[in-house]
Amino acid sequence: xxxxxxxxxxxxxxxxxxxxxxxxxxxxxxxxxxxxxxxxxxxxxxxxxxxxxxxxxxxxxxxxxxxxxxxxxxxxxxxxxxxxxxxxxxxxxxxxxxxxxxxxxxxxxxxxxxxxxxxxxxxxxxxxxxxxxxxxxxxxxxxxxxxxxxxxxxxxxxxxxxxxxxxxxxxxxxxxxxxxxxxxxxxxxxxxxxxxxxxxxxxxxxxxxxxxxxxxxxxxxxxxxxxxxxxxxxxxxxxxxxxxxxxxxxxxxxxxxxxxxxxxxxxxxxxxxxxxxxxxxxxxxxxxxxxxxxxxxxxxxxxxxxxxxxxxxxxxxxxxxxxxxxxxxxxxxxxxxxxxxxxxxxxxxxxxxxxxxxxxxxxxxxxxx
Numbered sequence: 001x002x003x004x005x006x007x008x009x010x011x012x013x014x015x016x017x018x019x020x021x022x023x024x025x026x027x028x029x030x031x032x033x034x035x036x037x038x039x040x041x042x043x044x045x046x047x048x049x050x051x052x053x054x055x056x057x058x059x060x061x062x063x064x065x066x067x068x069x070x071x072x073x074x075x076x077x078x079x080x081x082x083x084x085x086x087x088x089x090x091x092x093x094x095x096x097x098x099x100x101x102x103x104x105x106x107x108x109x110x111x112x113x114x115x116x117x118x119x120x121x122x123x124x125x126x127x128x129x130x131x132x133x134x135x136x137x138x139x140x141x142x143x144x145x146x147x148x149x150x151x152x153x154x155x156x157x158x159x160x161x162x163x164x165x166x167x168x169x170x171x172x173x174x175x176x177x178x179x180x181x182x183x184x185x186x187x188x189x190x191x192x193x194x195x196x197x198x199x200x201x202x203x204x205x206x207x208x209x210x211x212x213x214x215x216x217x218x219x220x221x222x223x224x225x226x227x228x229x230x231x232x233x234x235x236x237x238x239x240x241x242x243x244x245x246x247x248x249x250x251x252x253x254x255x256x257x258x259x260x261x262x263x264x265x266x267x268x269x270x271x272x273x274x275x276x277x278x279x280x281x282x283x284x285x286x287x288x289x290x291x292x293x294x295x296x297x298x299x300x301x302x303x304x305x306x307x308x309x310x311x312x313x314x315x316x317x318x319x320x321x322x323x324x325x326x327x328x329x330x331x332x333x334x335x336x337x338x339x340x341x342x343x344x345x346x347x348x349x350x351x352x353x354x355x356x357x358x359x360x361x362x363x364x365x366x367x368x369x
Contacts, residue, residue: 001209004065006219008034008052013059014255015222023091026056027219028067034223042100046072046081050088057089065137065217068093070100071121078121079128082136092135094167094189095121097142097154112142115154119161126162137189137215138163141170148176152183165189165214174201181211189215 004023007013008030016024029040031052036044046068053066066085071078078095085093097118099111112118118138125136138158143151155166167189168180180188190213193200208216236242 001205001213002215003205004215004217005221006030006217006223007056007060007064008223010055010059011255012222013056014257017060017062018255021062023063023065023215024056024060025217025219026053026064026066026090027223028069029219030223031067042069046077046084050084053085053088053090063091064089065135065215066090066093068095070098071095071125073100075120075124078124082125082128082134083130086129086131086134090134092137092165093125094137094139094165095125096139096169097158110141110144112140112145115157118154119157122158122161122163135164136162137165137167139167139169143168143170143176148179151176152179155180155184155188159184159187167191171200174203177201177203177208178211181208181213185212186214188213189217191217191219193218193220 002023003021004025005016005019005021006027007016007024008027013024026049028044028049031049032038032040032044035048035052038044049066049068053064056064068081068085071081081095082093097112097115099113118140122136122138129136138155138161140151140154140158142154146154151168155168159166165187166180166184168176169191171177171180177190181190190208191200192203192208205216
């Protein structure tokens with residue numbers, strides 16, 4: 001069974017990367033909370049989640065299972081969501097059968113869409129992925145509103161529609177958990193949130209594996225304890241008490257990647273030494289015919305990214321009109337005047353009598369017609 005702790009930002013992803021777990025789970029609840037301070041109530045959208053996913057992907061090499069809510073709309077939206085998540089580095093996503101706007105599965109007031117609507121979403125999701133290794137997980141939130149039997153029927157319909165894994169959210173006892181795992185052996189996922197404000201009972205990882213689940217996600221395993229730690233530290237600070245800000249045995253610098261930075265600085269000579277050139281910024285050895293051999297006033301290294309762009313396009317005046325900067329010294333450019341908008345050479349040259357330029361130094365310095 002795959003055990004996936006919940007992640008929601010760069011540091012949580014780095015901590016999960018250091019852990020023995022083979023995968024991680026990007027929680028929509030905590031992405032909304034950590035990035036925006038908002039509840040998981042259908043407020044944030046696909047772009048917010050994909051942006052968070054890119055951050056997390058940059059901090060880990062492990063598979064990421066992702067919360068994709070309802071697919072963020074209709075069937076076209078579901079297709080766009082699957083491809084967006086897959087392109088951003090997800091290994092799997094789950095979509096749910098709630099109505100929009102959705103709510104956290106462990107809160108009140110959830111309403112589900114008709115079975116046929118969700119079946120269509122699952123079919124589109126399965127056909128939209130570019131790789132068969134990308135897993136589609138179908139979740140039902142119907143247990144509270146429709147009962148166990150109808151929730152099980154939904155899972156069966158979603159599995160037949162093409163879902164690789166099925167997921168019944170927010171069971172309140174162990175019995176439905178055991179029944180789902182038995183009906184879909186190694187083809188079901190369980191969400192464990194064993195806190196008094198949530199619904200799922202606490203069950204050990206070993207017991208879940210014995211039941212037959214394929215995946216167990218633990219969305220709040222890092223985020224919820226951190227909330228309590230912040231609250232305690234702030235209370236100590238308010239009372240002018242020594243706060244145990246760093247309770248971990250490891251340096252906070254270590255998971256952030258500072259040891260690698262220090263190693264690179266030592267390898268490259270100093271903190272201010274330039275790192276090796278990137279592939280798109282390679283500089284040829286100076287010599288005959290090379291761009292770096294050029295010298296003198298106004299010369300621009302063509303292999304310097306900024307220099308290359310300036311040498312090609314110069315200053316943009318309006319769409320399609322530029323002033324070339326090749327061979328021009330910075331001191332030759334008209335300077336911004338305090339209280340006046342900057343003027344461009346070409347505009348001043350084309351209409352020196354323009355009221356906008358009559359008193360501008362650039363216009364005054366141009367030869368008369």
